[in-house]
Amino acid sequence: MKKLVLTGAAGRLGSYLRDPLSKMCETFVSTDLADSIENLADNETYVKADLSNLDDMLEVLKGADMVVHFGAYGDEAPFETILGPNIIGAYNVWEAAYRNGVRRVVYASSIHAVGMHKKTEFIGIDAPHKPDTFYGLAKCFAEDLASMYWDKRGVEAVCMRILSCAKVSNARAVSTWLSYNDLIRLVTRAIDTKVTGFSVVYGVSDNDRAPVDNSGARHLGYRPQDNAEQFAQEIFEEAGVLDPQDLANACHGGPFASVPLGNSGIAALNLKSDDVAKK
Incomplete structure (x- = not known):
């Protein structure tokens, strides 16, 4: 691949992806709202760009073969906050990709697109949208x-x-965990699979209790290798008995399913201070 672009490169997950993605192309362009980022690879260029500005996206995607789109506001917030980076920004990325002849967009979607489905439903990639x-x-x-x-x-x-x-810092994550190594495997397969058309795949490790079915996306070749069961006993002992009537426990979206619209879902996830989830 000649040129690969990563949006959201200054974020936590983007930071994990920069090194492996830089090895998949001749020219690697990372972009975000930060003024700069450190430890650029030899073939990496950083460009400060705003997802909500179409001209910025047209420029950064010029000559690209693919774009890995991780840029977004990474939590629940009022609609006005989400609108610019997450909705208008998505349109700008796809429109800029189309105008520049970019072959594929690899997109960091989320379980929260189907977050109001019950956890007792083993949902597949064809589950209808049910946002939380x-x-x-x-x-x-x-x-x-x-x-x-x-x-x-x-x-x-x-x-x-x-x-x-x-x-893995809460009971929900024993089933929903995606390790950083499996994240890299997933993104790599999304890039190097020869033909994808429009595909949906769940980003989850090979957990014994994984609540979603990826069998419909086997053409992507994603085979996770890590398993959160190793953390189960300690986490479950700490969590105690969970209330099955609480939507945070009953739905795939976890706390995002129970918080009032516009209120942070990450605040209820009990994450480590240096490990705040972005997706």
């Missing part, structure tokens, strides 16, 4: 946008519905 928040609603918009741009304009897309890519 404005944040999840924006993911639904981007997935539908990706589908339309494939159908109407031939831009391929892989929409990765990430569950919990953070250290």
